Each structure stands twice: as C-alpha cells, then as structure tokens.
Amino acid sequence: MESAELRELLTPEGLALLNSLPEYSSATDVLKIVSELRKAGNSASLVASVLTQAKLRAKAQAKFGDFASTMLFTEAGLEQATRLPVAALHAGRFVRAGLTRVADLGCGIGADALAIAGAGLSVHAVDADEVTAAIAVMNLSAFPEATVSHGTAEEADLTGIEGVYLDPARRSSGHNNTSRLTKSEDYSPSLDFAFGLAAQLPTGIKLGPGFDRELIPDNCEAQWVSVGGDVVELGLWFGPLAREGIARSALIMTPEGMHELTAAADSADAEVGPLGRYLYEPDGAVIRARLIGDLARSLGAHMLDEHIAYMSSETLVHSPFAAAFEVHEQFPLDVKQLAAELSKRNIGTLEIKKRGVDIDPAEFRKKLKLSGSESATLFLTRIGERRVALLAQRVN
Known part of the structure; x- marks a missing residue:
C-alpha cells in the first residue's frame, strides 16, 4: 500500500465503504463486488484498497480474532505481527515488572502496542515506515494513552520511558512480497543497538525462532514460543522483565491452554537407548x-x-x-x-x-x-x- 492509497482509504467515505463489505471468504465473488462498487461511483484505487483490506482482515482472524474486523493491515505488517495472545504475554511482563510507560520500537501495525495499551499501560509506538506508522495510529485509536510516531528506533525520544519492547525488522523493506534477512547484522535496528538499549532499560526483544543461539547474551531470559505446533518467535528479556533463575524457556500454546518448560541453562543430554514401543x-x-x-x-x-x-x-x-x-x-x-x-x-x-x-x-x-x-x-x-x-x- 502506498501513501496515496492509504490517504484515500482513511477518508470517512473510504472507511465506511470498507466496513460495509461482507466478511471475505474463499467463496467471495470478487468480480461481482468490484462491479457493484465501481457502478456506485467508487474509484478503482479505492475499490482495490478496500477489497485488499477485507481479505487481510479475514486472514488476520487467526492472529487477532474478532479484533481483526476493526483493524487495518499491510500484507507484510500482518505477516510480521505478533499474535494477540502472544502479545498479551509480552505485555504481562511489563505489568509484573511494575512498569507503566513503555516504548514499542519497530511497532509495525501495532500488535504489541495494542496488547500493552490493553493491559492499562501507557505506550509510545514508533515505526520507520510512514504507511505502517499511520496504520498503527488507526489500530491504536481506541486507547488515549497510546501514541505513535513515524521515525527510527535509534532516534526515538525515550524521555520518561521505563521499559522498551523492540522488534527489529528482519525482512526487506516494503509492504508486499518482502524477503527474510538471513544475517543479523542486516536487522534494523541493529542487534548492537538493541543489546545496548537492554543495558540501560528493562527491554524485551523479539527475534526469529532460528536466531543464532551463539549471539544470545548471558544476562537475559530466552523464551521460544510455539503456537499450534509452530515455533513463532524467540523473546529475549532483560532486567526485571526476565524471571529469576530462568535462562531457557519453551512455551507451548494450544487451544486447550499454555504449558511451559523452563531451566536455568541448556539441559544435559539424555542417554541413548534402543527403539522402544x-x-x-x-x-x-x-x-x-x-x-x-x-x-x-x-x-x-x-x-x-x-x-x-x-x-x-x-x-x-x-x-x-x-x-x-x-x-x-x-x-x-x-x-x-x-x-x-x-x-x-x-x-x-x-x-x-x-x-x-x-x-x-x-x-x-x-x-x-x-x-x-x-x-x-x-x-x-x-x-x-x-x-x-x-x-x-x-x-x-
């Protein structure tokens, strides 16, 4: 989505048109909807935008549940967004640490900031992409204690901030068809910046589950999260956001509930034996x-x-x-x-x-x-x- 498309979508007429569409599904007759909307005098660009949003909202149900029906997305933003139940766990760490003012640097479409604000905390969200930041503004509009800025994590004003959540960009820039960055030195902001920030403030850092374990600092809790059998992230937690005595954690989230295996270090290998039943x-x-x-x-x-x-x-x-x-x-x-x-x-x-x-x-x-x-x-x-x-x- 480009800036001009977003500006047209964010008009009262554009949002009303989007919210008037039926829920998108695989059975949706797109050609019929396009024809009807064009006959009603809507521009081709607006019709394309609202249909894209309807499709993304349907796809986002898996991550955001009913909240998806009122949110806006980019394709890349949705792909990279934290699932809302996982984001709620992130927010819970800040609550338990007694922090009240949190910065979400690299906020994307605002998933984690949404959970932090929903937990009753003040959150300042920052994203380097103008369109994505504007979408985060819309998604956080129900929370007066949430603010959003367009800018880089490195330049963000952290005056008065008590804790930081940071999600370095691990894909190439853009809103569609982005590619995964395989080298940690290409992340934005860099790991050096992220780890430097963690030395100053209580910090949580979201990384891909396949992140090189040799780069994990010794002074943090590393938690791998699995949702429905898929490992979705590695979270590194510093300062009071880390739990005492826990350096390694595997958190399993299923429809039936959550289960966690924790340890103070990598576990010793089990013995090798024959194939059993x-x-x-x-x-x-x-x-x-x-x-x-x-x-x-x-x-x-x-x-x-x-x-x-x-x-x-x-x-x-x-x-x-x-x-x-x-x-x-x-x-x-x-x-x-x-x-x-x-x-x-x-x-x-x-x-x-x-x-x-x-x-x-x-x-x-x-x-x-x-x-x-x-x-x-x-x-x-x-x-x-x-x-x-x-x-x-x-x-x-």
Whole structure:
C-alpha cells in the first residue's frame, strides 16, 4: 500500500465503504463486488484498497480474532505481527515488572502496542515506515494513552520511558512480497543497538525462532514460543522483565491452554537407548531451547541418536511438550521395500516426518505410489550409522 492509497482509504467515505463489505471468504465473488462498487461511483484505487483490506482482515482472524474486523493491515505488517495472545504475554511482563510507560520500537501495525495499551499501560509506538506508522495510529485509536510516531528506533525520544519492547525488522523493506534477512547484522535496528538499549532499560526483544543461539547474551531470559505446533518467535528479556533463575524457556500454546518448560541453562543430554514401543517428537520450542534432555527424563524416555531429536520408551506418557507415536514396524530406508510394505498394509494416507537424512518428503511420497484406505505416520531417520524408516500411529 502506498501513501496515496492509504490517504484515500482513511477518508470517512473510504472507511465506511470498507466496513460495509461482507466478511471475505474463499467463496467471495470478487468480480461481482468490484462491479457493484465501481457502478456506485467508487474509484478503482479505492475499490482495490478496500477489497485488499477485507481479505487481510479475514486472514488476520487467526492472529487477532474478532479484533481483526476493526483493524487495518499491510500484507507484510500482518505477516510480521505478533499474535494477540502472544502479545498479551509480552505485555504481562511489563505489568509484573511494575512498569507503566513503555516504548514499542519497530511497532509495525501495532500488535504489541495494542496488547500493552490493553493491559492499562501507557505506550509510545514508533515505526520507520510512514504507511505502517499511520496504520498503527488507526489500530491504536481506541486507547488515549497510546501514541505513535513515524521515525527510527535509534532516534526515538525515550524521555520518561521505563521499559522498551523492540522488534527489529528482519525482512526487506516494503509492504508486499518482502524477503527474510538471513544475517543479523542486516536487522534494523541493529542487534548492537538493541543489546545496548537492554543495558540501560528493562527491554524485551523479539527475534526469529532460528536466531543464532551463539549471539544470545548471558544476562537475559530466552523464551521460544510455539503456537499450534509452530515455533513463532524467540523473546529475549532483560532486567526485571526476565524471571529469576530462568535462562531457557519453551512455551507451548494450544487451544486447550499454555504449558511451559523452563531451566536455568541448556539441559544435559539424555542417554541413548534402543527403539522402544513408543516414539516421541518434541515440540520445536523444546528443541530450540535445548531442553530435550529434561523432557526425555520427565517422560522416562531416552534418545535414539545423540544428534537427532527423537526419543523413545516402552511406556506411554502423554505430554504437551511432545507428540507421541506407537511404533509398529522398523524397515531399512529403501523406497521400493517401503512401497511394497505400505501397499500390503493398504496405507493410502501417510504423514512423513524426517530428521537426520537428506530426503525431500514430497518427492519421497511420489515414489511410494500410495493407495488404500488406512493411514499411518512414517519416520525417516538415522539410528547410529543406520538409515531407517519407522512405521507408526499417532497416539496424541
């Protein structure tokens, strides 16, 4: 979205037109809506803008729930925005630390600032992109204690600010079709700036879950957050925003609730043992936090290979931190033999998981020529020097 498009959208007529549209879905007849709106005298640019916003609002339901129906977005802003339940956890840290005035630097479309303001705190949000900052103004308009500035994090006035939340830009600039920045030195603002700020004020820093662990400072709490099985972020928390005695955390959020595994450091490795009746696949947040050893011991399980994050035991223990599978057969990792075995078992629906082997599951699936009415899970992995395929059924 360009500035001219946003200015047209933010007129009373533009917003009224947007809010008059039916909820967007895959069944929406876009051509019919475009035709009707154009016949009513609306410009082509405004029609395109409101339809884009309607589509983004529908997509944003997954992150913002019902709040999405009153918010504005850019495609890149929505993709990078914190999910509202996760943002609420961020805001809770500032509340528990007793801070009342927070700066959200690199606020994007305002997701975290929205949660901070919703928690009753005063928040000053800053973004370097003019369009994005203007959208944040709209999204925060219901909160009089929230202000937004267009500017860089480095130049933000932090007078009177008690704590900082910082989300460095980790994608190329723009509102659509941005690309991920793979080098931390290309982040904006830089990590040096972010860590320097953390030395002065209580600070939370949002980073990608795959962030290089070697760059994590020793004086912070590192928390990996998983939502619905997807690891969505790494949060680094400094000063009173960090919890005493916790340096590593894996937080699992599911529709049923939240579960957390914490430790004062990376956990020691679990022992390696033979394949048992059950196989466990740790949640990605547990793997990223390097708490696999602690999890294995809590399950009474052992590792199948010291370098691969699969665990096994003879007994089943249900855990929110790992998916459990009952192992039925073990085969050599040979596609022809596997195709024959799966055909013999009438397996036509197959979930394929792999670790420790250089295989493209999509290409491997084609070679299996699946057909049948049964379903199963196939693990392609390595146990010691052996490449194996484990046929299993998910039990939780």
